[in-house]
Every structure is written in C-alpha cells, then in structure tokens.
Amino acid sequence: MIMYLLRRLFLLAFVFIALSVFAFSLAYLFPGDPLQNFTGLRHISPEQYALLTSEYQLDKNYILQYLAYLSRIFSGNWGMSFSSQQPLLQEMKMLLPATLELASYALLISFFIGIPIGILSAIKPDGVFSKLVSAVAVAGYSIPIFWWALLLIMLFSLGLGWLPTAGRIGVLYEINHVTGFMLLDILLAATQHQHEALLDALSHLILPTLVLATFPTTVMVRFTRDSILEVWEQSYIKAARAKGLSRGQVLYRHALRNALLPVIRQIGLQFSTLITLAMITEVIFSWPGIGRWLIDSIYQRNYPAIEAGLLVISTLVISVNMLTEILHTLFNPLARKR
Incomplete structure (x- = not known):
C-alpha cells in the first residue's frame, strides 16, 4: 500500500x-x-x-x-487582473468558495438521491419502477443543462414566482465574507435577520443546485443499478441465495458493500463534471463563482485571469480525482492487490 x-x-x-x-x-x-x-x-x-x-x-x-x-x-504573487487591476489570488479567494458550495451541494444531492434510487431499481430490474427510473435517467442524462435551467426559471420563477432567478442572496441582506460559503457565513454572522437571510439564501440556492445535480444524479442512478446487477450475478451471491437467505438479506449483507465500492471512484469523476457544468450554471443564474468569472475573463481577453483560473480549476479537479482513487484503493482489497 x-x-x-x-x-x-x-x-x-x-x-x-x-x-x-x-x-x-x-x-x-x-x-x-x-x-x-x-x-x-x-x-x-x-x-x-x-x-x-x-x-x-x-x-x-x-x-x-x-x-x-x-x-x-x-x-502568492499571481499577478493582476487586466479588467479590475486587483490581485488574482485575492479575487479567486472570493469567488472559489461560491463554486465549491454549489458543486458540493449538487454532489450531495446526486449521492443521497441517486444511490438509493439505483439500489431500488436494481431489486426488480424488469419491474415497472426500474423501467420508469431508467427512462427518467436517460432523459435527465440527455437534457442540455442550459435548456433545463431556462425551463425551471420559466416555471418556478417567472410562472409561479416561488424562487428567485439569479444571485446568491437578496440585496436587502449584507453578509460579511468570512468563509465564502454563504450559508455558513450567515450562521456565523450575528445579524438581527439571520433566519430571514438564511431562508433567502436557500431559496437562491435551490434552482442552480437542482440544475447542476440533474446530470450527476442520473449518472449515479444508472451506475449504481448496473453495478448491483453485475454483482448480483457473482458466484458468492448465488451461494448466499442457495443457503435460503432472502433477496433483501443478500442485498444488504453481501451485494451492497461490493457494488458500492466503484461508486467512490465515480464521485471523483462526477466532481470534475460538476466543475465544468458549474460554469454554464453560474452564467445562467448570475452565480458569482469562479466559473462565471473565468468565462467573463475569456470575453474580456483577460489573459492573466485565464491562466490563473485554468491552474486553480485543474489543480482542484486533479486533487479530488486522486483522493477518490486513493480512497477506493483503501476500501477495495482487490484494487490494492492489483
């Protein structure tokens, strides 16, 4: 090891x-x-x-x-931004937490929704529920993220008026930048309207998080379902069923722990996808993250910002992928053997 x-x-x-x-x-x-x-x-x-x-x-x-x-x-001397003439490292410290917050919540949603649905759909792969989940997963996998975002904005923001269309928090609330994670900064801030600010930030977070979580959730559903069905055909599963264990007991005691091991590696792959999709999501919802900042830098021909943004995002993606790969090897004896 x-x-x-x-x-x-x-x-x-x-x-x-x-x-x-x-x-x-x-x-x-x-x-x-x-x-x-x-x-x-x-x-x-x-x-x-x-x-x-x-x-x-x-x-x-x-x-x-x-x-x-x-x-x-x-x-820490990364140069200045052409457009703002501010230090690039200082700008990225202000913007990167917003992107990480959005991507983290989307990844959590895909993890806690995609895996249970994938498990349930694998119990009876020929059932109505499994076929319905497969159809929805294919549709969610194929939907362009910008079209899906505009559709949700038209429905929940312009049509029903339930959710805001842009930003991280309303203009009525002024929250000091401490960690850069809006919900955490609101909890740390000793303001009189802390509860109202928290609800407002959550309402701003719902739509971009749902849009960003759609693709990885569908991938997680399909991947978990296929992984369980593959494990279900192994010899030790057939031996456990021959001993008289029920389908639920075999699934809980033997199949899950082996089927979910590849999911650890999949989390790292989905995180890199989330960072890419977050750029489009941040532009549509005017989310003040590093993805929107980088796209604006491309339009402005802000070459030092493009160079620094590429370095930060690539380092982040590579580090997360390497970490998930190491965790997968720690939990998987066969991977350590190979």
Missing part, C-alpha cells in the same frame, strides 16, 4: 509539473507582451519594464523563467 501511495504521489507531482508548464507557456501563447501577461499590468513605464523584466527573469532562458514562475505561484 505504501508503494501504491508513493506511485500515486509521484504521478500527482508529474501532472502538476505538466500543468504548471502549460500555464507558464500560455503567457507566450496569448497575444501581447509576455511581461504584461505575467504581471497583469496594462501600463508599464520603461523604467518599470526593465525592473520587472529582471525580477521575472525574462532576460534569462526559459528554464530559469519557469523556476521564477513557480516561485511566484508558491509565494
């Missing part, structure tokens, strides 16, 4: 190095002066240009420039 962890950590380090090399190369691949793409400064005087060139070691070879770039990344 120790050798496996060392191999995974070595692979993780190699991937991070390759990612940092690509992010470093973007400053030269993007249009404009590489120094401006590194620093994010729009107007640089000749004296400042010479000083920054020496500081960023742009007068040296590419290897020394890359090492200086890594030093700046680890020290």
Whole structure:
C-alpha cells in the first residue's frame, strides 16, 4: 500500500509539473507582451519594464523563467487582473468558495438521491419502477443543462414566482465574507435577520443546485443499478441465495458493500463534471463563482485571469480525482492487490 501511495504521489507531482508548464507557456501563447501577461499590468513605464523584466527573469532562458514562475505561484504573487487591476489570488479567494458550495451541494444531492434510487431499481430490474427510473435517467442524462435551467426559471420563477432567478442572496441582506460559503457565513454572522437571510439564501440556492445535480444524479442512478446487477450475478451471491437467505438479506449483507465500492471512484469523476457544468450554471443564474468569472475573463481577453483560473480549476479537479482513487484503493482489497 505504501508503494501504491508513493506511485500515486509521484504521478500527482508529474501532472502538476505538466500543468504548471502549460500555464507558464500560455503567457507566450496569448497575444501581447509576455511581461504584461505575467504581471497583469496594462501600463508599464520603461523604467518599470526593465525592473520587472529582471525580477521575472525574462532576460534569462526559459528554464530559469519557469523556476521564477513557480516561485511566484508558491509565494502568492499571481499577478493582476487586466479588467479590475486587483490581485488574482485575492479575487479567486472570493469567488472559489461560491463554486465549491454549489458543486458540493449538487454532489450531495446526486449521492443521497441517486444511490438509493439505483439500489431500488436494481431489486426488480424488469419491474415497472426500474423501467420508469431508467427512462427518467436517460432523459435527465440527455437534457442540455442550459435548456433545463431556462425551463425551471420559466416555471418556478417567472410562472409561479416561488424562487428567485439569479444571485446568491437578496440585496436587502449584507453578509460579511468570512468563509465564502454563504450559508455558513450567515450562521456565523450575528445579524438581527439571520433566519430571514438564511431562508433567502436557500431559496437562491435551490434552482442552480437542482440544475447542476440533474446530470450527476442520473449518472449515479444508472451506475449504481448496473453495478448491483453485475454483482448480483457473482458466484458468492448465488451461494448466499442457495443457503435460503432472502433477496433483501443478500442485498444488504453481501451485494451492497461490493457494488458500492466503484461508486467512490465515480464521485471523483462526477466532481470534475460538476466543475465544468458549474460554469454554464453560474452564467445562467448570475452565480458569482469562479466559473462565471473565468468565462467573463475569456470575453474580456483577460489573459492573466485565464491562466490563473485554468491552474486553480485543474489543480482542484486533479486533487479530488486522486483522493477518490486513493480512497477506493483503501476500501477495495482487490484494487490494492492489483
């Protein structure tokens, strides 16, 4: 197991190095002066240009420039944003928690709804409930997320008027940014209208979370159902049923613990999908997260922000995938053996 962890950590380090090399190369691949793409400064005087060139070691070879770039990344000097002229690291600290909050809640919904429905549909795979679940899962898997979001907005916001259409919280409430997670910040804030602010934040969270959770929930339903049906055909399951155990006892004692092991790995894969889909969801619902910020940066040709956003999102996705892979190996003896 120790050798496996060392191999995974070595692979993780190699991937991070390759990612940092690509992010470093973007400053030269993007249009404009590489120094401006590194620093994010729009107007640089000749004296400042010479000083920054020496500081960023742009007068040296590419290897020394890359090492200086890594030093700046680890020290927190990520440059400035072209549009706001604010430090990029400070902007991402403000925006990233909003994306993580939305993706985390959507992942929890897909986990606590998709797995039980997948288990129930696998009990009688030829029954009416199983066929209905399969049809709904295929429909949810195939629905374009932007169309589904607009449909829910038309129904619950414009038609019924139950839920807001955009934002994280109403303009009447002012919540201090402590952790960046809105619900947690409301609970930490000692405001007079804390209960009303919490209900308002929850109402803003419902629609984007449901939209974002639709795709991973349907994937989780199908994956759990297929995994249980595959385990159900194994020899030890047939032996347990031959001993006289009921279908429910066999499912609870033998099938579930083996069928749900691949679900751990699937959580990491779905998280990476959620981060991608969150960009579209944040634009539709005006959710102030890093996905919307990154898409706005692309339209504004904010090259330092694109470079930093790519680095942060890729690092997050790679880390979560690697963590779920390690957890799957810890819980699965056969994976450790391989």
